[in-house]
Amino acid sequence: MKFVDEAFIDISAGDGGNGCASFRHEKYKEFGGPDGGDGGRGGHVFAVADPNLNTLVDYRYSRRHDAKRGQHGMGSDMFGVAGEDITLKMPVGTIISDAETGEALYELLTPGEKLMIAKGGDGGFGNLRFKSSINRAPRQKTPGWPGERKKLKLELKVLADVGLLGMPNAGKSTFIAAVSNARPKIADYPFTTLHPNLGVVRVGPEQSFVVADIPGLIEGASEGAGLGHQFLRHLQRTRLLLHFVDIAPFDDDVDPVAQAKAIVQELKKYDETLYEKPRWLVLNKLDMVPEAERESTVKSFVKRLGWRGPVYGISALTREGCEPLTRAIYTYLHAQRQAELGEVERDPRFDD
Structure with a gap:
């Protein structure tokens, strides 16, 4: 990309x-x-x-x-x-x-x-x-x-360092607007994002990375359903994928775990290499969950999904948890670049 x-x-x-x-x-x-x-x-x-x-x-x-x-x-x-x-x-x-x-x-x-x-x-x-x-x-x-x-x-x-993927209305556009200079279209209906949006996230002097907001995926995207299938190939060139999940959907009949599994299956069907790419789980819209229930909700979701990689709970709307996430991303990308140059060993904390 x-x-x-x-x-x-x-x-x-x-x-x-x-x-x-x-x-x-x-x-x-x-x-x-x-x-x-x-x-x-x-x-x-x-x-x-x-x-x-x-x-x-x-x-x-x-x-x-x-x-x-x-x-x-x-x-x-x-x-x-x-x-x-x-x-x-x-x-x-x-x-x-x-x-x-x-x-x-x-x-x-x-x-x-x-x-x-x-x-x-x-x-x-x-x-x-x-x-x-x-x-x-x-x-x-x-x-x-x-x-x-x-x-x-x-x-x-430039190539995007970080790619955002997830179902429509998972909050990807809100996140990229909160942490970068990008100003994507944000609305409360699916497929608001019609083309990839690029943002430069600056975490300090001479410390920045590029993040790309990919249009939302739906089940069947690998066969051409929805809009996201047009951009799945762009994710192949990123260093890290952030899998966004709406932890508090408005529709009670929607199961966030089932949606997350559907996205993972689409990645695997489209390209095994893309499926194996480093991927972090980002549980968005925590502000919609009562504060006393947040920790248990996150633990329950991770357990049901069977997720073993890094997990971050954020609210892109209120920006809660966004700064720790962006700093962790920069630390990971910096370690990756240094490892490619042979200067330092790869940081095992970020390996899945």
Whole structure:
């Protein structure tokens, strides 16, 4: 399930420091000669592919990025210090284009890849540079060169990390609206969601993941019934599935356990690999259950379903339990990415 995540930024490399025109003044050295140093170069702007990032959400709130200018040259043959470089962390696969022309300039393809996207200006020359046999006391100096300034478009074709599945009106759209920047259509009738909705969930600075709301499934979806069958294939590319269940349906004749089992069977019929994918159970609409009965209701449901994996009870409407769930999801995804890079062992707490 590919979606385009994009952001626009303005970057400026640092200007070079100005050269210095100075002459040595020391006791007993009446004509010490020129000693003006060069200015330091301006700071560069780099982009680095960070495998721990998978969205561009941070650049939607921080658009301006300026590197420091170089220090000016000084007397006594002292050259200016180079300006400090800045490094912008971006997800692997980010395409960097000119925002005005649309021309693709760079692409970050491998983890850890580092590219200079704006070059700092060179420092100006001090008068020491102009000293010669025929020009013993030069007064020339040059200013620093300006650093590159660019308006860039960042584009990332991302895959959803987390897929939401469940019966119509299980509360998937309400959940994605509560925890992300997505604003799907929400109503009290089935099949409100007619196409996948994508949201970026931000749990902290440079800590985010992508969640996709799949249209509700019904029994027979694997054979083409309902709308969800059109999008089952998209779930194959997610890292984690959240199985949403309405724990308190309005119709007393509806059995949430039977609905949950029906969804599991549809996954198994459609694709055995999809059925084996990591899946967490999310029991939604706990606000509709009396507080004194919630714990027993959840335990009874899990026992009847025969579920052995992670279970989370939430209310997407009141957002109760949503924050612990999103933090657990990020922790799981981060461990998965690190394990793929061979940096840490897979966290056994999240294995089914």
